[in-house]
Amino acid sequence: MTAIRAAGLYAYYGTTAAVNGLDLTVPTGSVFGFLGPNGAGKTTTIAMLTTLLPPTAGRAEVAGFDVAGQAAEVRRRIGIVFQESTLDLDLTAAENLRFQAGLCGLSRQAARGAVSAMLDLMDLSARGATPVRHFSTGMRRRLEIARGLLAGPQILFLDEPTTGLDAQTRAAVWDHLERLRRERGVTVFVTTHQLEEAEHCDRIAIADRGKVITEGTPAELKSVIGADLVALRTEDDTRARAALAERFSLAAEPSPDGLLIRVADAATLVPRLCTGLGVTVREVNVAPPTLDDVYLHHTGLAIREGETGPPALGDLGEGLR
Numbered sequence: 021m022t023a024i025r026a027a028g029l030y031a032y033y034g035t036t037a038a039v040n041g042l043d044l045t046v047p048t049g050s051v052f053g054f055l056g057p058n059g060a061g062k063t064t065t066i067a068m069l070t071t072l073l074p075p076t077a078g079r080a081e082v083a084g085f086d087v088a089g090q091a092a093e094v095r096r097r098i099g100i101v102f103q104e105s106t107l108d109l110d111l112t113a114a115e116n117l118r119f120q121a122g123l124c125g126l127s128r129q130a131a132r133g134a135v136s137a138m139l140d141l142m143d144l145s146a147r148g149a150t151p152v153r154h155f156s157t158g159m160r161r162r163l164e165i166a167r168g169l170l171a172g173p174q175i176l177f178l179d180e181p182t183t184g185l186d187a188q189t190r191a192a193v194w195d196h197l198e199r200l201r202r203e204r205g206v207t208v209f210v211t212t213h214q215l216e217e218a219e220h221c222d223r224i225a226i227a228d229r230g231k232v233i234t235e236g237t238p239a240e241l242k243s244v245i246g247a248d249l250v251a252l253r254t255e256d257d258t259r260a261r262a263a264l265a266e267r268f269s270l271a272a273e274p275s276p277d278g279l280l281i282r283v284a285d286a287a288t289l290v291p292r293l294c295t296g297l298g299v300t301v302r303e304v305n306v307a308p309p310t311l312d313d314v315y316l317h318h319t320g321l322a323i324r325e326g327e328t329g330p331p332a333l334g335d336l337g338e339g340l341r
């Protein structure tokens with residue numbers, strides 16, 4: 021089953037192609053991470069998939085409905101959590117949710133049930149009557165997610181949901197997202213700058229310049245890189261570097277962690293190095309490929325958080341009603 025399918029999707033702002041022939045398939049019930057450097061087209065893609073921005077060309081289906089021709093059907097089946105908070109700080113948590121329930125057209129009785137269930141799901145039941153002004157950043161984020169889920173969407177879109185949160189709060193938000201998938205079968209589509217967060221995803225797509233350049237499970241993507249990073253400390257790194265080139269045809273980069281070498285199979289190479297290098301090896305560390313390596317390999321960029329970016333999703337349209 022496919023929750024989201026995009027084929028040859030384009031979005032132009034004037035003559036700039038923000039999304040440039042993007043193809044995407046998101047399986048139902050998955051947590052799908054959408055990664056990419058600033059300006060890769062992530063926010064614009066979410067804006068099209070959530071019907072806030074009409075595609076310039078191409079096709080996208082969400083929950084089986086066309087985003088351009090069947091926007092109302094799509095909207096009925098999705099929830100969105102914007103990057104910027106859109107909560108009313110003067111209202112309590114429950115009031116914020118009730119307000120949203122009204123916008124979604126839920127009856128008074130249905131709203132009461134949904135508000136209480138969502139507060140419960142996001143561990144906010146005890147704070148329903150507290151004005152949001154008194155909430156921590158993490159609690160506000162959880163409330164935003166609760167609000168995105170209020171109308172029982174099949175697919176939840178989140179644009180950089182953990183930006184600005186500390187590590188502990190980020191982990192809590194991810195716990196909740198994983199629970200959603202597990203307990204409610206909600207498909208979660210999330211953009212993130214945090215590669216360690218991408219490890220939580222079932223599948224990841226990396227976008228650059230408006231196109232998906234690679235896609236797969238975290239393990240698949242790492243296996244494509246297929247190289248362990250070996251850090252070698254020796255009694256004489258200059259001689260060791262020359263010996264690595266001469267005897268093993270390996271190029272080593274000096275670094276504060278020692279000589280760094282990328283090899284396909286460190287387990288076989290390391291014992292050979294220790295006996296055949298001709299320079300005493302003092303310390304060896306082996307690290308399997310990380311998503312950072314994958315990202316760097318495909319985009320030529322190290323991912324960084326907190327860079328200034330183009331407009332947030334909330335600025336692109338009126339929001340779902």
Ligand SMILES: Nc1ncnc2c1ncn2[C@@H]1O[C@H](COP(=O)(O)OP(=O)(O)OP(=O)(O)O)[C@@H](O)[C@H]1O
Nearest residue numbers: 033038057058059060061062063064065329330331
């Ligand atoms: N409203 C707009 N008008 C003109 N150009 C825009 C507009 N919104 C985005 N762009 C341009 O489109 C490209 C893609 O932007 P988009 O915001 O979709 O990327 P992104 O991957 O979400 O970036 P970030 O991670 O910084 O949010 C960028 O070159 C950006 O400058």
